[in-house]
Amino acid sequence: MAHSKVHSMTSSGLQAHSRSAIIGERKLRRVSAWLLLIFLLQGELGAVWDREWHAYVGRDQFWTPPHTLIYTCVAGAGLLALAIVIWETVRYRKHVPGADDTSTIPIFGLFHAPLGFYILGFGALLALVAAPLDNYWHELYGIDIALWAPFHMMGVTGGLIGILGMVYVFASEAAIERQAEAKPRRYFGLTALEIGMVLTLASFMNFVLTGFLQFPIVTVGTMHITTYPLPLVMGGALCFVAAVRATQKPGVATLLTLLLVLHTLIVELFVPWAIRVAVGSHAALYRTPGKIPYFTWDYALLPVFYLVSSIIIDLFAYWTLRRTGTTNTTMLRTALLGIIITPPTFLLAPVLLRTYTSFAPIFLPEQGIAIPPLQLAVIITLSIVAALILGVMGALLGADIGDVWRWSKR
Amino acid sequence: MATEKKVYRLFVRSIAGMGLALLMLLIVTLVGTTNALAASQPASIETLAAGPYAIDVSLSQNPPFADQPFDVIVRPQNSTLQLKGEVIAQPGLGTDATDLHTELSATGDNRGTLKSTIHIPVRGAWNIVIQLEGTRGVGRASIPVTVGAPGAMAPSLAWVIGTSPLVILAVFLWLQHRYRRSLITQLAKQ
Numbered sequence: 001m002a003h004s005k006v007h008s009m010t011s012s013g014l015q016a017h018s019r020s021a022i023i024g025e026r027k028l029r030r031v032s033a034w035l036l037l038i039f040l041l042q043g044e045l046g047a048v049w050d051r052e053w054h055a056y057v058g059r060d061q062f063w064t065p066p067h068t069l070i071y072t073c074v075a076g077a078g079l080l081a082l083a084i085v086i087w088e089t090v091r092y093r094k095h096v097p098g099a100d101d102t103s104t105i106p107i108f109g110l111f112h113a114p115l116g117f118y119i120l121g122f123g124a125l126l127a128l129v130a131a132p133l134d135n136y137w138h139e140l141y142g143i144d145i146a147l148w149a150p151f152h153m154m155g156v157t158g159g160l161i162g163i164l165g166m167v168y169v170f171a172s173e174a175a176i177e178r179q180a181e182a183k184p185r186r187y188f189g190l191t192a193l194e195i196g197m198v199l200t201l202a203s204f205m206n207f208v209l210t211g212f213l214q215f216p217i218v219t220v221g222t223m224h225i226t227t228y229p230l231p232l233v234m235g236g237a238l239c240f241v242a243a244v245r246a247t248q249k250p251g252v253a254t255l256l257t258l259l260l261v262l263h264t265l266i267v268e269l270f271v272p273w274a275i276r277v278a279v280g281s282h283a284a285l286y287r288t289p290g291k292i293p294y295f296t297w298d299y300a301l302l303p304v305f306y307l308v309s310s311i312i313i314d315l316f317a318y319w320t321l322r323r324t325g326t327t328n329t330t331m332l333r334t335a336l337l338g339i340i341i342t343p344p345t346f347l348l349a350p351v352l353l354r355t356y357t358s359f360a361p362i363f364l365p366e367q368g369i370a371i372p373p374l375q376l377a378v379i380i381t382l383s384i385v386a387a388l389i390l391g392v393m394g395a396l397l398g399a400d401i402g403d404v405w406r407w408s409k410r
Numbered sequence: 411m412a413t414e415k416k417v418y419r420l421f422v423r424s425i426a427g428m429g430l431a432l433l434m435l436l437i438v439t440l441v442g443t444t445n446a447l448a449a450s451q452p453a454s455i456e457t458l459a460a461g462p463y464a465i466d467v468s469l470s471q472n473p474p475f476a477d478q479p480f481d482v483i484v485r486p487q488n489s490t491l492q493l494k495g496e497v498i499a500q501p502g503l504g505t506d507a508t509d510l511h512t513e514l515s516a517t518g519d520n521r522g523t524l525k526s527t528i529h530i531p532v533r534g535a536w537n538i539v540i541q542l543e544g545t546r547g548v549g550r551a552s553i554p555v556t557v558g559a560p561g562a563m564a565p566s567l568a569w570v571i572g573t574s575p576l577v578i579l580a581v582f583l584w585l586q587h588r589y590r591r592s593l594i595t596q597l598a599k600q
Contacts, residue, residue, distance in 0.1 A: 058504045119582075126575050133571070140562040141473070142505060142534025150565070150572030157575040222457045287503055368459030400587050407593045 025091070025098030026173070029114065030193070032084050033169045036077055036120065037196060040166060040203050043073030043159070047210050048267045049274055056275055058287050062135050065278045071131060077162060078124025081117045088113035103176060105410050115410055116168030123162025130155035148216050156207075163204045170197035171246055171405035179409075188255065194247050197405070201239045202259040208235035209264065209302060217359070222366035223379050226359050233345050233387050236306050237338050237394030238401075240313045245402025248327050250318035253310035260303040268300040298356040305352045308344035313337065328403070331396060338395030339388050346387045460542045461549020463491065467540060473565065475558045479529040484514060484540055489521040495542035497526045502535030502554065514540075533559045 046069030053066045091099035092112035104112040111118075134151035141149070174193035177184055184191045190198065208231050215228040240253035272293035279286065286292060316337055317327040329337075346362075353360035362383065365371055454472040458465055464487040471480040482497050495514045501507040507530075514524040530536055538553045558565075 130572075137563075137568065140533065140559045141556050150568035152572075154572040154575060157573075157579065161575070161579060219456065222459075366457065366459050368462070369457065369464050397583065400590050401583070404586050404590050404593065407597065408589070 019097075022098040025096065025103075026176070028087070029084070029169065029173055032080060032117075033166070033173060033193070033196060035080060036166050036169065037200060037203075039073045039077040039080070040163060040200065043070055043077070044203050044206055044210075044263065045267060045270055045274075046070035046073060047159070047207065049271050051210060052271050052275055052293060053278075056286055056288075056291065056293050057279060057284055062131075065274070065282075071128075074124050074127045074159075074162070077166075078121055078128065081121035081124060081165070084117045085111055085113040085121060088117070103172070103409050114169060114172050115408070116165045116170075116172060118165070119168055120162050120165030123158045123160070123165055126158030126161060127155045128158075130158055159207060160204070163200060163207060166200045167197055167204070167405065168408075170194075170200060172409055174246075175405075175407060175409045189249050189251070190247060194249075197246065198243055198252060198256055199259060201243055202256055202263050205235055205239050205256070205260050205303070205306075206263045206267070208232065209260075217364070220379055221371070221375060222369045223371055223376070224364040224366070225379065225383060226362050226364065228359075229346050229349055229362060229387060230390050232305075232349055233342050234390040234394035236309055236345055237341060237391050238398040240306075240310050240341070241334065241337070241395045241398030242402035242405065244313060244317045244327050245399055246405035248321075248406065250314045250321055250327060253313040253317070254307070257303055257306045257310040260306065261301060264302055265300045268295055296356070298353075302352060302356075305345060305348035308348065309341035312341050312344070328399075331399060334395050334399045335392045338392035341395070342388050342391030345391075346384075456553060457487075458540075458551035458553070459549075460540055460551035462546040463493065463542050463544065463549045464488070465540070465542070465551065467538075467551065467553060469538070469553070469555070473556050473558050474530060475560055475562065476533045477529060477531055477560060479527050482514075482526045482528060482538060482540070483517075484524040484526075484542070486522045491522055491544050491546075493522060493524060493542045493544045495524065495540065497528055498539040498541060499528055499530050500537045500539055500552075501532065502537055505532055505534035505536060507532040507534075507536075514542075530557045533557050 046066050050064070050066035050070060053064055057064075088099055088104060089111045092104055099112070103114060105115050105118075106112050107118055130151045134149070134155060137149055137151050170193050174191060174197060177191060177193055184193075187195060215226070215231060218225045218227055240256060243252045243256050244250065272295055275293050278284070316329075320329050321327050350360045350362055363380065455466055455468040458467055466485045466487065468483045468485075469480060470483075471478065474480045484493075484495075486493055494516075497512045497514060499510040499512075501509070510528065510530065512526045512528045514526045517523045517525050528538075534557060536555050536557055538555055540551050540553075542549050542551075
């Protein structure tokens with residue numbers, strides 16, 4: 001029926017119909033993308049709130065206020081992704097202009113939708129599956145299991161996958177928009193969709209920060225080594241390089257750091273206040289009487305340690321752009337960039353964290369026991385090598401997926 | 411040009427290989443040493459300073475399980491010290507219980523080893539505090555553990571399930587790498 005109606009139209013009528021269908025397709029995906037970003041910000045607040053709730057109040061039941069915030073976000077984003085996948089499949093099968101093989105990918109020969117929505121749906125599903133398992137784990141091992149519990153890891157991985165999915169949603173739309181005739185309005189040299197992508201990446205990095213101090217301490221002999229700089233190094237290298245490659249704009253890495261500061265500022269304004277209000281309204285008790293959370297600049301300004309690395313990436317991108325007309329460079333140079341940007345993060349993070357936590361130093365020797373100099377040298381060297389390898393891997397991975405985000409319309 | 415490509419490939423493969431090896435090493439190390447937060451090692455040994463005494467402390471079970479006795483073995487690094495003392499199991503934050511005291515007794519070996527068998531009745535966070543007394547005075551050291559409920563799923567199985575999505579993520583990223591290369595080929599043709 002739809003086909004006969006289309007075929008009976010005149011050429012100009014057909015073009016107008018196609019154009020309006022394509023506009024509808026774009027609106028559907030873009031409105032979904034922005035809605036997903038709102039869900040993501042909600043989940044981001046919930047994740048930090050949950051971490052602090054564990055620390056200040058404890059986890060006495062599953063439906064704590066932060067869990068409610070997290071799981072409504074996960075369920076909302078997951079259901080929206082599912083709805084879009086089904087809706088896109090229907091539109092594809094009806095041959096609606098805009099929902100075709102150039103902008104969707106098939107899965108199981110059944111569904112046709114943009115890749116980002118599949119990834120997002122999978123991430124949300126993973127996080128939801130992890131929830132009852134995590135609850136079961138808490139029942140077995142008590143309330144004080146931190147991030148490094150198996151099903152917490154599963155939930156966190158689901159969250160990270162979901163956020164990656166959202167970046168793909170924004171990026172594919174930005175790639176389609178780039179090839180359209182109409183030139184979109186730009187803010188700071190970026191289109192709204194590119195800004196959406198950078199905002200989502202800032203959320204991704206905030207998610208990395210949320211878990212950073214929960215990273216375990218590795219003990220080698222009598223030396224305790226904090227591992228939190230490793231995800232910070234890899235996450236930073238990945239996101240900064242990917243953002244520059246995807247937008248081809250020097251300056252985006254620094255913008256990403258500033259947006260991340262904005263995120264942590266909002267989180268720090270919200271979370272201590274939310275804990276105090278929720279404790280009051282639930283008549284709950286603080287774990288340590290008198291230890292009540294308040295706003296601190298330490299956490300709000302935490303991402304400042306990324307500033308040097310992001311400026312280096314932007315300067316390198318600017319230099320490359322001037323020389324070659326693109327911010328892209330060889331993988332060898334990208335790897336070297338990963339090596340160059342690692343030390344600032346590796347060295348500055350402990351300095352900025354020194355008033356925030358006693359676990360800020362990377363190397364924590366057992367008090368009262370002397371460590372042989374050779375053992376100390378080997379531990380320090382291996383730790384630096386590990387950080388550099390992760391910096392290189394982050395940069396290479398960032399280059400890979402940054403290019404995919406730049407080019408792929410699916 | 412061909413040599414440069416070969417060197418480059420070798421470099422990338424070396425980095426990827428080292429990264430993978432590092433990841434494996436990290437996973438193995440982290441699972442074994444996460445401050446006993448549901449760690450999967452059946453036993454653990456830590457070198458600690460109990461005041462003036464450097465000691466190696468081993469637990470026969472880590473994580474321990476509620477109501478299943480386990481051994482705490484304390485071995486001074488200086489075997490000439492004639493130490494005595496006790497193990498105090500202190501409930502951690504969020505665990506509703508009281509302190510449990512158990513005497514450390516000499517095993518009779520020539521290394522001054524002390525041993526105690528303790529059982530913890532409540533699951534959750536605990537601190538195993540070793541209090542020693544000798545010629546240099548009194549010293550204390552502490553090891554945090556997480557005690558599981560009886561019949562709990564083995565942490566190793568839980569870790570396999572919990573980290574399995576990381577494998578899917580790694581495969582996805584590898585496919586994206588290949589997809590990028592195909593996109594480059596397409597763009598070059600255009």
